[in-house]
Structure formats: structure tokens, C-alpha cells
Amino acid sequence: MTARPAVVRRAPGKLFVAGEYAVVDPGNPAVLVAVDRYVTVTVSHLPGTAVEITSDLGPHARLHWQNARLTPYDDPGPHDDTSRPGKPGTSGVPARPGRQGVPAGLAHVVSATETVARLLAERGLPVPGFGLRVESGLHDNGTKYGLGSSGAVTVAAVAAVAAFCGLDLPPEDRFRLAVLATAEIDPRASCGDLAASTWGGWIAYQAPDRSAVRDLAARHGVIEALRAPWPRFAVRRLPPPTGLRLEVGWSGTPASTAALVSDLDRRAWRGSDSHRAFTAATTDCVRACVTALEDKDPHGLLQQIRRARRELARLDDEVGLGIFTPRLTALCDAAEAAGGAAKPSGAGGGDCGIALLDAEAPRDIEHVRERWAAAGVLPLPVRPTAEGNKK
Structure with missing residues (x-):
């Protein structure tokens, strides 16, 4: 059999512009922007059905198919080295992929690969052996910037594995597969990063009900999950802001969005009066951001970014999450002193x-960068990109 040609796909990182925390609940809107730092995934032929995954961040694994899951060769269980996992939705296929023996840094890649394999199985196609290589530009010597590396690697892996296996999928199908893969690892993830990495540019995004779509795939299969409507999900491109420059500062401290969202859930905040007030205010703010972008109204957009900062600060004061660190506060203050607007991007607690x-006003921009550097904030040379997931 002729070896399949190698396939290369890359996906950009992202930044949240507005809508953090509220977007976790299905249907609540957010604005995100893709940036010109990428995760690249290369899939190449290997004989047999082994799957070898390597990454420039260090993790690597040699796996094989066992009971429809990717399993290390040194797993103590019986080896069933099959290239055709069973159909999802049947009793022989667990909904959640196994992670035992797989390096934690590869969880999203493995889940993406298994999700594509489920689609192949439903189409009656074999899963070939391959090598998968991850190269990330979203880290600094292994420390993440907070630009959505997990989302970007999931999107790039879905696209690369699917293309290598002969599947020509449109962007929404690739996004949906990435959502299903992510929901197996973190059911509370908003998946806004997946949307930005898939479509690129500035986008307005509303999350689907991840539990519902995961249940749909488990009960009726991945093909049906790609075909059926996803209530409350929406995504559309937005024009970039007029007359404004996006500047990004890294706090130097990585943060875990999943941990912060889980911490908020443990505080019984959801369903409270505070939760309802925050969600209503944030939703109104995001919609006003969208209107300002579409109307090419830079003054209106700056007002809403300042408002988004205030709402996050109010939430932080009420529940004590630690969204605002001293460096993130200094970042915001420096920008506002220059007549701009600033806020944490994402869950806060560090990152960007x-x-x-x-x-x-290039002199004002340079002055802001100087103030950031003096406060321990690293200005990042990243820019918005209209490029989404592609070759």
C-alpha cells in the first residue's frame, strides 16, 4: 500500500475581548480575536496501526487502539490492536476517552484523535497508523502565555488527522469535532478558543450546551452530532476595530481557566443574584461591543472595554477569585492613563x-509599553490575524 502523504495544519491562538465567565453558560455572547501565534500539527505515515505523538513541549507517547481508545503499549490491560474502533453510541464504546498512561500534556491531542476516529468508524473507514508532531508558538520555554494553546492544538489536531485520513471537512464540522473532544476533558470549557482558532479574525461567539451535544454524540453517534442543530450556538465574523491598535501584555504568570471556573462553581455563585446581575451586565456589554465594531465606533468600543473591566473587578471583589493581579491592574491603569482601555483577557489570575x-498615537503606545515593562508586564509582539485553521 502506498504511504499517505504527510498533512500539516495550523491553528492560531486567541484572546478574549469581552464576555469572560458569562460565556461559560450556553447562549451567552463573547467577543474574541485570533492572534498570529500558532500551533502546528503534522501527521505523517507510520506502518501498522501505532500512533506516535511528539511535542516540542516535551510530552511524547506511543499508543495503539484498544477498545476504541488510544492506549500506551505498556498498559497492563489486554491488547486489542484494531484499526477500526466500534461505533459510538453502542455499549462497547465509552463516552470518555481513557487518559491512563498518557502524558497530561497530550490529553487534548489524544481526545481530538479519538473523536476523529469515532467519525471514521461510523463511516466504515479504518484508522491508519500515523505519527503526530505538535509545534507550539504559544509558549515561552514551556510556560504558556494564555493564548489558548489547548484550543489551538485541539483544532489543529482535528483538522490534520481528519485530512490525513481522507476526510474533507468544512470549518463548522471541524469546530464541532473539537468541541466534542474538549468536552471529554473539560465539560465546562466555553470552547470560544476553538471558534477563534477555527474561523480566525474578530468573532462574536455563543457557546452551545456542551453536555447536551456530548450526550447527543454518545447516544446517536458523531455523524448525527455534526448534522443536528446545536441550540444556542452561534458564531460570526466581526470587522476589526477602526482607529485602534490592540496591544497585549503578558503578566509572566500562567493561570488555569478551568481551575478558576471550577473555583467559582464551588462558591455556589451560579444561580445567585450576583450571578444574574453579572451575566446581564456582561451580556449587554458584549452586545454593545459588537455594535461598536460593526458601526466602526472606536469611542464606543473603548467605553465598553472599560465597562467590561469594571464588571470583572466587581465580580472579583464579590467572590475573591483573584482575577486581578497587581501586574494586570498595572497593565490596565497604564492603558487608561494614555486614553485607551484595557482588561484581563480570559479568566485572569495571570496570563495576558x-x-x-x-x-x-505611537508615542502613547510606546509609553504604555514602557510602563508595562516597569511593572513586570512583558509586551507581546502579537497581532490580530484573519487566518483561521488552515494548511
Whole structure:
């Protein structure tokens, strides 16, 4: 049999512009932007049915198919080295892929691969052996910037594995497969990063009910999950802001979005009056951001970014999550002192902050960068990109 040609796919990282925390609940909107740092996944032929995964971040694994899951060769269980996993939705296929023996840093890649394999199985196609290589530009010597590396690697892996196996999938199908893969690992993830990595550019996004779509795939199969409507899900491209420059600062401290969201859930915040007030205010703020972008209204957009910062600060004061660190506060203050607007991007607690500044005032922009550096914030040379998941 002729070896299949190698396939390369890459996906950009992302930044949240507005809508953090509220977007976790299905149907609540957020604005995100894709940035020109990428995760690249290369899939190449290997004989047999082994799957070898390597990454420039260190983790690597040699796996094989066992009971429809990717399993290390040194797993103590019986080896059933089959290239055709059973159909999802039947009793022989667990909904959640096994992680035992797989390095934690490869969980999203493995889940993405298994999700594509489920689709192949439903189409009656074999799963070939392959090598999968991950190269990430979203880290600094192994420390993540907070640009959505998990989402980008999931999107890139879904696209690369699917293309290598001969599946020509449109963007929404690739996004849906990435959502199913992510929901197996973190059911509370909003998956906004997946949308930004798939479509690129500035986007308005509303999350589907991840539990419902995961249950749909488990009960009726992946093909049906790709075909059926996903209530409350929406995504659309937005024009970039007019007359404003996006600046990004890294706090130097990584943060875990999943941990912060889980911490908020443990505090019984959801369903409270505070939760309802925050969600209503944030939803209104995001919709106003969308209107400002579409109306090419930079002043209105700056007002809403400042408002988004205030709502996050109010939430932080009420529940004590630690969204605002001293460096993120300094980042915001420096931008506002220059007439711009700034806020943490994502869950906060570290990672990145964003600022929108007058694009025609380069001296002000340079002064903001200098103030960031003095406060221990690293200005990142990243820019918005209209490029989504592609070759």
C-alpha cells in the first residue's frame, strides 16, 4: 500500500475581548480575536496501526487502539490492536476517552484523535497508523502565555488527522469535532478558543450546551452530532476595530481557566443574584461591543472595554477569585492613563491582558509599553490575524 502523504495544519491562538465567565453558560455572547501565534500539527505515515505523538513541549507517547481508545503499549490491560474502533453510541464504546498512561500534556491531542476516529468508524473507514508532531508558538520555554494553546492544538489536531485520513471537512464540522473532544476533558470549557482558532479574525461567539451535544454524540453517534442543530450556538465574523491598535501584555504568570471556573462553581455563585446581575451586565456589554465594531465606533468600543473591566473587578471583589493581579491592574491603569482601555483577557489570575489604544498615537503606545515593562508586564509582539485553521 502506498504511504499517505504527510498533512500539516495550523491553528492560531486567541484572546478574549469581552464576555469572560458569562460565556461559560450556553447562549451567552463573547467577543474574541485570533492572534498570529500558532500551533502546528503534522501527521505523517507510520506502518501498522501505532500512533506516535511528539511535542516540542516535551510530552511524547506511543499508543495503539484498544477498545476504541488510544492506549500506551505498556498498559497492563489486554491488547486489542484494531484499526477500526466500534461505533459510538453502542455499549462497547465509552463516552470518555481513557487518559491512563498518557502524558497530561497530550490529553487534548489524544481526545481530538479519538473523536476523529469515532467519525471514521461510523463511516466504515479504518484508522491508519500515523505519527503526530505538535509545534507550539504559544509558549515561552514551556510556560504558556494564555493564548489558548489547548484550543489551538485541539483544532489543529482535528483538522490534520481528519485530512490525513481522507476526510474533507468544512470549518463548522471541524469546530464541532473539537468541541466534542474538549468536552471529554473539560465539560465546562466555553470552547470560544476553538471558534477563534477555527474561523480566525474578530468573532462574536455563543457557546452551545456542551453536555447536551456530548450526550447527543454518545447516544446517536458523531455523524448525527455534526448534522443536528446545536441550540444556542452561534458564531460570526466581526470587522476589526477602526482607529485602534490592540496591544497585549503578558503578566509572566500562567493561570488555569478551568481551575478558576471550577473555583467559582464551588462558591455556589451560579444561580445567585450576583450571578444574574453579572451575566446581564456582561451580556449587554458584549452586545454593545459588537455594535461598536460593526458601526466602526472606536469611542464606543473603548467605553465598553472599560465597562467590561469594571464588571470583572466587581465580580472579583464579590467572590475573591483573584482575577486581578497587581501586574494586570498595572497593565490596565497604564492603558487608561494614555486614553485607551484595557482588561484581563480570559479568566485572569495571570496570563495576558489586552489594551486598545489610539493607532495614530505611537508615542502613547510606546509609553504604555514602557510602563508595562516597569511593572513586570512583558509586551507581546502579537497581532490580530484573519487566518483561521488552515494548511
